[in-house]
Amino acid sequence: MASLSRDEVAHVARLARLQLTDEELDTFTPQLAAILEHAADVEALDLTDVAPTSHPYPLKNVWRTDVPRDACIREAVLTAAPSTEGGMFRVPPGLGEAP
Amino acid sequence: MSTAVEIAAAVRAGERSARSVVEEHLAAIDGREAELHAFNLVTAGAALAAADAVDAKVAAGEDPGPLAGVPIALKDNLCTTGIPTTCSSKILEGWKPPYDATVVQRLTEAGAVSVGKTNLDEFAMGSSTENSAFGPSKNPHDPTKVPGGSSGGSAVAVAAGFASLALGSDTGGSIRQPAALCGVVGMKPTYGRVSRYGLVAFASSLDQIGPFAATVADAATLYEVIAGHDTADSTSIPEAVPSVVDHLGDGVDGLRVGVVKELLDIEGVAPDVAARLTAAADALSTAGAKVEEVSVPAVIYGLSAYYLIAPAEASSNLARYDGVRYGLRVDASTTGEMYDRTRTAGFGAEVKRRIMLGTYALSAGYYDAYYGKAQKVRTLIIRDFQAAYERFDVLLSPTSPTTAFTLGAKADPLAMYLNDVCTIPSNLAGHPAVSVPFGVGDDGLPVGIQVMANALDEVTMFRVAAALERAMT
Secondary structure: OOOOOHHHHHHHHHHOOOOOOHHHHHHHHHHHHHHHHHOHHHHOOOOOOOOOOOOOOOOOOOOOOOOOOOOOOHHHHHHOOOOEEOOEEOOOOOOOOOO | OOOHHHHHHHHHOOOOOHHHHHHHHHHHHHHHHHHHOOEEEEOHHHHHHHHHHHHHHHHOOOOOOOOOOOEEEEEOOEOEOOEOOOOOOHHHOOOOOOOOOHHHHHHHHOOOEEEEEEOOOHHHOOOOOOOOOOOOOOEOOEOOEOOOOOOHHHHHHHHOOOOOEEEEEOOOOOOHHHHHHHOOEEEEOOOOOEOOOOEOOOOOOOOOEEEEEOOHHHHHHHHHHHEOOOOOOOOOOOOOOOOOHHHOOOOOOOOEEEEEOHHHHOOOOOHHHHHHHHHHHHHHHHOOOEEEEEOOHHHHHHHHHHHHHHHHHHHHHHHHOOOOOOOOOOOOOOHHHHHHHHHHHHOOHHHHHHHHHHHHHHOOOOOHHHHHHHHHHHHHHHHHHHHHHHHOOEEEEEOOOOOOOEOOOOOOHHHHHHHHOOOHHHHHHOOOEEEEEEEEOOOOOEEEEEEEEOOOOHHHHHHHHHHHHHHHO
16 A cells, blocks of 8 residues: 555545644644554455454344333433524535625 | 442441542542542532432432442543533533433442543543543653553542542553553453443444452442443343352462463563563462463454554544534534534544544545455454463453553654554454553553453453452452
């Protein structure tokens, strides 16, 4: 794997919805590259016939009995929100003003 | 200072009031908290009220619970109704959960008294508590040193006598490593033994809540209170939890103990720590155990696999912090810009690093090379552990490669990650493991020995831990 470039870090930051300053890009790029370099031992292994483990135990779906219960905590949830209106979360416009 | 078991017995018998116990611990907090910063929040008023409720139960002849009047400190990533739960992050500052974590509920029912919420590395990402947005905690044995992390505040609270017990969470060693560095007992249960409901998620396939205590018996008692099936956590194990406390005195005669060769040879294990491991192996041998060296080859890939899997899960889990429903919001003219500004202002550097690392490991073109490969390594580690557990009842290693290091000494993220090299394999496998204090290193600071066991075998793990503790007293 080629080592991580500054542009790739900037791209990943955009995907993760983080804004990085030039200074942060300079700091993070070599740090992340060093961590990925350490992971090169894993990358080099031939694991063709090995099944992946996503979870320590075999999981099966769990059902609960279908009975009504008091789960209405809307007021409590909305109390924690930065902004609400009419019993809903309020956010700025999705698209913003036309240019 | 009395142990938790002694306190509960005295309170239950009406020989001591829960209030006096809690007052004594609040006084200890007053004495050293400014210096050590174990807590993000001390809930003195609520603690005294809870203590009074325990005393009222005793007076009324009702059962006050197995942990009656025992002061406990809670890692600040465990949800507590109406009490701020910050994860030591600016992005959750001021947030008050509308519900209790299952473990918190069980503690309340057991009569334990919470004295506050403890400091951690932001979102449990770190090994020193230096990544806390509210400043680091300090090691009570030497305040120029770190207490370890991420559950550093919980380890400090127990080591400094601020609380008899504490809860932490362990994703890659975050209970065991600070326990080792602070000279207390810290245990990670089998994945699924303890409900994760109400634990703020970091890496969901690895996270597990567990106890801190000054003694093995106290840790075992707390483990029994919090363990057991919970319908609110779909990964919770339905099987009944056998008593570990009943077997603490069983001894180790005839038990087969394997010293993991790779975790002694691995990068960075200090000679004084290695010497303590040898001493621990000898002590178990003297107590009647059959001790041998064992090879678990795939554990050497644990660190690399962990630092792909945990950030990948974290990048997904932490996507929820977007300024919409709770916590910090930095306003902007569009929703997208609001997301970006909120996350940029709210997360610290280490959390950003891990989110980016995880996003990268999961991104198109790299998924198979990184995340996919790491998941396969996880299979190898489980397979190698299974082979070892066919020949051995428990496995032994250092908990941390070194004793507590100086604050600021590990500014390089990779150097910090290497602290977790011995603890990570148990998380990847989902197995239980405990760190037991076993003497000191050349610098006079505590050394912890890690006892690992197969899935669901907490009983044998605690038996060996108790034997190590007896060997030291």
